[in-house]
Amino acid sequence: MRPVYVALIFVAAGLLLADGSLSAQHATAFDIEDGGRAFRNTCATCHGPDGDQIAGIDLGRGQFRRPFTDQELVGIIRNGIPNTPMPATNVSEAQAVKIVAYLRSVAAARRSGAATGDAARGKAIFDGKGECSTCHRVNGTGSRLGPDLSRVGQLRRTIELEQSLREPAAEVLPANRFYTVTVRDGTKVTGRLLNHDTFTVQLLDAKEQLRSFVKADLREHGFASTPMPSYQDRLNSQETADVVSYLVSLKGARP
Amino acid sequence: MMMRTGILVFVAAASLQAQVTFDRVLNAAREPHNWLSYSGTLDNQRFSPLTQITPANAKNLQLQWVWQARSLEKFEATALVVDGVLYTVQAPNDVVALDAATGRVFWTYSHQPSPDARTCCGRVNRGLAILGDTLFMGTIDAHLLAIDAKSGTLIWDTVVASAAQRYSITLSPLVVKDKVMVGTAGGDMGIRGIVAAFDVKTGKEVWRFHTIPAPGEPGNETWSGDSWKTGGAGVWNAGAYDPETNLTFWGTGNPAPDWDGRSRLGDNLYSDSVVALDADTGKLKWHYQFTPHDELDYDSTQVPVLADITFRGQPRKVMLWANRNGLMYVLDRTTGEFLLGKPYVKVNWMDGFDHKGRPKRVPGKVPTPEGTLIQPHVHGATNWAPPSFSPRTGLFYVAHWENTGTIVTEGLSPRPVGVNTRQTTMGQVNLQQFFNNDDEAYGVVRAYDPNTLEPKWEYRMNDITWGGVLTTASDVLFSGGREGYFFALDARTGELLWKASVGGQVNAGPMSYSVGGRQYVTIAAGSALFAYALPEGQ
Numbered sequence: 001m002r003p004v005y006v007a008l009i010f011v012a013a014g015l016l017l018a019d020g021s022l023s024a025q026h027a028t029a030f031d032i033e034d035g036g037r038a039f040r041n042t043c044a045t046c047h048g049p050d051g052d053q054i055a056g057i058d059l060g061r062g063q064f065r066r067p068f069t070d071q072e073l074v075g076i077i078r079n080g081i082p083n084t085p086m087p088a089t090n091v092s093e094a095q096a097v098k099i100v101a102y103l104r105s106v107a108a109a110r111r112s113g114a115a116t117g118d119a120a121r122g123k124a125i126f127d128g129k130g131e132c133s134t135c136h137r138v139n140g141t142g143s144r145l146g147p148d149l150s151r152v153g154q155l156r157r158t159i160e161l162e163q164s165l166r167e168p169a170a171e172v173l174p175a176n177r178f179y180t181v182t183v184r185d186g187t188k189v190t191g192r193l194l195n196h197d198t199f200t201v202q203l204l205d206a207k208e209q210l211r212s213f214v215k216a217d218l219r220e221h222g223f224a225s226t227p228m229p230s231y232q233d234r235l236n237s238q239e240t241a242d243v244v245s246y247l248v249s250l251k252g253a254r255p
Numbered sequence: 256m257m258m259r260t261g262i263l264v265f266v267a268a269a270s271l272q273a274q275v276t277f278d279r280v281l282n283a284a285r286e287p288h289n290w291l292s293y294s295g296t297l298d299n300q301r302f303s304p305l306t307q308i309t310p311a312n313a314k315n316l317q318l319q320w321v322w323q324a325r326s327l328e329k330f331e332a333t334a335l336v337v338d339g340v341l342y343t344v345q346a347p348n349d350v351v352a353l354d355a356a357t358g359r360v361f362w363t364y365s366h367q368p369s370p371d372a373r374t375c376c377g378r379v380n381r382g383l384a385i386l387g388d389t390l391f392m393g394t395i396d397a398h399l400l401a402i403d404a405k406s407g408t409l410i411w412d413t414v415v416a417s418a419a420q421r422y423s424i425t426l427s428p429l430v431v432k433d434k435v436m437v438g439t440a441g442g443d444m445g446i447r448g449i450v451a452a453f454d455v456k457t458g459k460e461v462w463r464f465h466t467i468p469a470p471g472e473p474g475n476e477t478w479s480g481d482s483w484k485t486g487g488a489g490v491w492n493a494g495a496y497d498p499e500t501n502l503t504f505w506g507t508g509n510p511a512p513d514w515d516g517r518s519r520l521g522d523n524l525y526s527d528s529v530v531a532l533d534a535d536t537g538k539l540k541w542h543y544q545f546t547p548h549d550e551l552d553y554d555s556t557q558v559p560v561l562a563d564i565t566f567r568g569q570p571r572k573v574m575l576w577a578n579r580n581g582l583m584y585v586l587d588r589t590t591g592e593f594l595l596g597k598p599y600v601k602v603n604w605m606d607g608f609d610h611k612g613r614p615k616r617v618p619g620k621v622p623t624p625e626g627t628l629i630q631p632h633v634h635g636a637t638n639w640a641p642p643s644f645s646p647r648t649g650l651f652y653v654a655h656w657e658n659t660g661t662i663v664t665e666g667l668s669p670r671p672v673g674v675n676t677r678q679t680t681m682g683q684v685n686l687q688q689f690f691n692n693d694d695e696a697y698g699v700v701r702a703y704d705p706n707t708l709e710p711k712w713e714y715r716m717n718d719i720t721w722g723g724v725l726t727t728a729s730d731v732l733f734s735g736g737r738e739g740y741f742f743a744l745d746a747r748t749g750e751l752l753w754k755a756s757v758g759g760q761v762n763a764g765p766m767s768y769s770v771g772g773r774q775y776v777t778i779a780a781g782s783a784l785f786a787y788a789l790p791e792g793q
Contacts, residue, residue, distance in 0.1 A: 034626065094624045174690035197738040198717045199754065223692050234447045 035102030035155075038095050043077075046085070049157050050248065051103065060158065062107035073100045106159055117238075122246025125239055132243075135228065138250060144208050145192060146228065147176050151252035165235070168228035178227060179203055181213050182220040189213075190224050230234045257327055260263045274387045275337055277432050281498060282442040287728075288769040290336045293382045294426035294641055297496040297768060298561035301643040303767035306729040307774035308789060313731055313743040313752040315789050319775065320358030322351075322784045324328025329682055329762040331781035332382040333427070333641070335390075335722075336768035337590070341777075342385070342404065343784060347378035347661055348394045350402055356770040358786060362407035371418040372396040374425065374686070376681060377581040381493065381639075381763075382427035384435060386455050393437045401435075411458035415451055416438060422446050431503060431534045434461055438490020440524075442508035442554070445485035450505050452492070452537060462537030466490060466525050474524035482519035487511030488526035492639045495559040497572075498683040502531045502540055504561070504574065512780055514622045515550065522547040527555045529576065533592060536538060541591030546580045547613065550621045552633055553580035560651065561588055564705050575705055577642055577653040579635030582614070583708045596656045597700070597708040600636040600657055604629055617781040632696075634681065641723040641764040643732070648746055650702040650711060654734050656719045659696040682721035682762040684781050686739045689718055700724060700734050702749065712749035716740075725765025725776070728774055735761030741778045741785065757785055 043059070051059025068076065072080065077096040080088035091099070126132045133142030136149045152161070163170055171247045179193040179201060189211060191203030201221060215221060231240060273279075275291060284290040287304035289409040294301040308316065324330060328346035335342045353359065371394040372378070384391040390402045401410040409748060415437060416422035421444035429436045434452040441449060442543015448466030453459060466488035468474035475483055489508040496503050510519055510526035527546040530539055546553045560575040566585065573667040574588040576784040581602035585595040593612025603612035620629055637655035644651050691697070696702035698720035701710040720736030726746050727733075741761060742754040767776045775788045 092624060175688070177690055177692070183276065193690055195690075197689060198716060226698075 001011040010048050017053070031098045032102045032105045035098030038091065039099050039102055042089055042091055043099065049154060051106075052058070060106040062104070063203070070097075070100045070104070073103075078170035093224050106157070117245030118240035119242070119245040119249045121239075122244065125235065125243050128244055129239075130231065130235065130243060145204060145206060149249060149250055151152075151250060153248045153250040154252060156247075158244055158248055161247050162240065164228075165231040165240055165243065167232075168230060172226050176226075178218075180222060180224040181218050183213070183218060186219070190227070193223075257394060258700070261756045266364050266701075273338070275385050276384060277430065277622065278461045279379075280386065280430055283495075288336075289338065290334065290766045290768050292335070292430070293333050293493040294558060294764070295499075297429070297431075299493065299495045299558045299606065299641065300560060300562065300646070301723065301725050301764060302535075302645055302765070303639055303725060303727045305727055305767050305769055305774045307769070308727065308731055308743075308767075308776065309659060309729040310731055310745045310750075310752055311351040312789055312793060315793060316631070316753050316755070316787045317790055318755065319356075319786045319788045321786075322353055322360075322425075324351075324784070325353075326336050326782050326784045327684060328686055328782075329377050329379050330782055330784065331377075331379045332779060333764050334777060334779075335383055335385055336766075337385060337404070339745040339770045340404075341768075342383055342390055343779075344380040344382060344392065346355070346380055347372075348380060348392060348400075348761075350383065350405070350407065352407060355768060355775065355786075356773075357541050362405040364409070364623065365473070366392070366394055366398075366400060368394055369418045372423060373418070373444065374440065379425050380427075381425060384428040384430045386430045386435065391428040391430065391435045391455075393428055394424045395425065397422040397424050397439060399428065399435065399437055399458065401455070401458060413453055413458035413460070416446070416449060420446065422449075423493050427493050429496060429503060430455065431496050434534070436494060436503060436534075438466075438494070438505055440489045440491035440508070442487030442489030442491075442511055443513055443552075443639050445487065445511050446468050446489060446625065447484060447486060448488035448490050448507060449524075450490050450503075450532060450537070464526075464532055466530065466536040466541065468524065470755055477521035477524045479520035479621045480734075482484050482523075485511060486519055486523060486526065487513075488528075489554075490556065491554075492556040493558045493641070495547075495560055495561050495574075496534060497588060500531075500540075500786075501534050502588070504535050504588065505530050505532065506557055506559060506576075509523060509549050509552045513550075513552045516548055516621075520548075523549065527553055527580075529559060529574070529586070529591075530556060531588070538697075543584075543586055543591050543612065545578050545582065545584070545592060545614075549580075551580070551629055553578065553635060554638075555579065556639055557637065558639075559588075559642045560642060560644050562646070562651075562705065564649065566594065566706060573705065574642060575642075577637050577651070577655060577703075579631075579638055580614075581631040581636040583651075583653075583703065584612075585705055585708070595706075595708060599653070599708065599710075600655065601630040602636075602658070603660075626661070626742070628660050630660045631656065638721065639763075640721055643724040643726045643728070645726040645746055647728060647730060648702070648726075649705070651705050651724070652700060652702050652724045652732060652746070654698065654700045654720045654722055654724050654736070657697055657699055657715075659719075680739060683760055684762075685759055686781075698736050700732070700744065700749070702746070702785040714744050714749045714751065720761070720763035722778075723777075725767060727767060733765040733767075733778070733782060735765070735778050737761070739780060741765070741780065741787075755787065757781065759783065 035085040077173040135146035180190040191205035268378045306431040324345040326346045332344040341353045350364040352361040397416040421441040422439045439449045451463040454459045467486045494505045510523040528544040545555045574586040576584040583599040604620040640727040698716040700714045718737045722735040725733040732744040733751040742753040757780035761780045763779035768789045
């Protein structure tokens, strides 16, 4: 099977070499996802999750020292750039191809998004119309029920933040799952799942109380859908861009 | 009467001082109060003849003592108990003697491993062996030590292999007659696996078997080029001994490099196999390879479980094996003949066996950079935790994982992505937050009928398990898991009888003994050893 696989990669690489824009079109969603993972593992340490943490370079917007072809980028990822901080890596050719496909896809998505956000306006929406702080906490303010967003700008990419606003249920990290228990008198308690085992379950409930239940004492228990609403229709594209800009600006405040 | 009582006391005292002869080790079932080898008996059934704790009273079990190890490593050792004294290992290589009734320390022997020592998966040790008044321990720097059981002083120290060349020893040694045997770990780091026997008195090597044949030996042709030199096939879990055939049995580990077989074309004998070695000479009598040319890290280092059963209407001396590769096996332990094999979890790397018991591979189920869903996943359906066989129920009890699959990538290390990533975590010392939903990987204890390899019942846990299984002659089963519970089940039905929260992950097998007329059951969890018993008088 390996020769077949190698041949496929060769074909894929050939397509990529022809034109940078082709990479996002011809790479599979899985390739791009895998490339994103490899990017975060290998590149984001220096370049940041959005690829914009080195002055003059914004990998996620296709902004390099000069317009590189895909083939050149693959070579740079693998071999580094002499006499610069960009080191050689042990990334395979195939993985480098996927990283490039990922970066091209992010840049393409950015180009399609018309609005450029304003972080200050985004903060106002976050605290006001969006009612985000009823569930989320930023630098010590807001609810603890949802994920703390104080460092979300370091942890999540713009495209992921946009998706979370539009389709919050599309991807929920295991640590952010919600769980509902129904106690004997019929009362339901829903909260963020902190832990569970064969016999017990631990939640942070809507009143920010740490709750622990013995499953044998419950009528029902199980995972709940995310309580986060979609902002697809609640915010216009400019407002969404503003909120995303604000979230991207959250890099973690030190006490 | 006074005189008779005095004699009885004298006799009892004399038995307390008696040395552990090989006859005692071999017939350990005759002294249910003791636990004289890793699995209790050399057939590895991990079955205690004790009956004080029953399905009816197990709910009353109480903690009797806890011994906290000075270690941040996983506690994988099963203790030995000899006439009221419990011996165990504080990872990596300190031997501790405790009062089995109170957990108080008699002595500690500390071995300082060489800085060269490297282990793939923790600086761990799975236990000791005993013969006479001598304890034996393999070390992570590949020494074999003999330690005086009364004083905790070193008797001899033999270098089995080079730690600098990445050999280590993590298994509990096997004592057979006048020899003590060990195998060497390091298969992920390019060793050439060894099983070796040493004179119990002197530590002098008697024989050595290489799990990878040298040029000119049968089987070397199953390795391309020079790959045999660093082909792995480590031996890192307890062996078994069958006195009728004088054979010892050892499971061997994966070939190296683990996830990329292109440099070692061929079946790679005797990796991922069970080898039957003559106890006196170390000569290979038979072998069975579970996973030829493995590229999925399916070590076959589970402990061989020997049982005499009625198989298809005939009495048969068999070996039962729940393998990391997701398949369960019944082999004839005298000849190595494949009698039965069947997946016991989701398996997608093979599809049936040929008439000799060789698995038929499914093309394409190899690691690739783009990812391949392979079941079972990189840590297998089960791993090294010891199972149990009850001669009373005739059932084979295995703690294992269900619903696992991993996408792995080509290279020196697997990178599980996509589905069920959390399940691939190795056993750890401390409890972790756990978020999996019900469809993701989970652990079970299952009871299998050796005639069909079909499960009779299942006890399900939320999380996966690295815990072993003990059964008793009163049909109580003990096990634990990564959730940090130690629990008792009815061995006939799987019903939960009792549980205790032990505050750390269970990475060991339970064992049982008695002192002063009370039956104890122990489990290592986190960095501590816990002992439970019924309240006095029950």
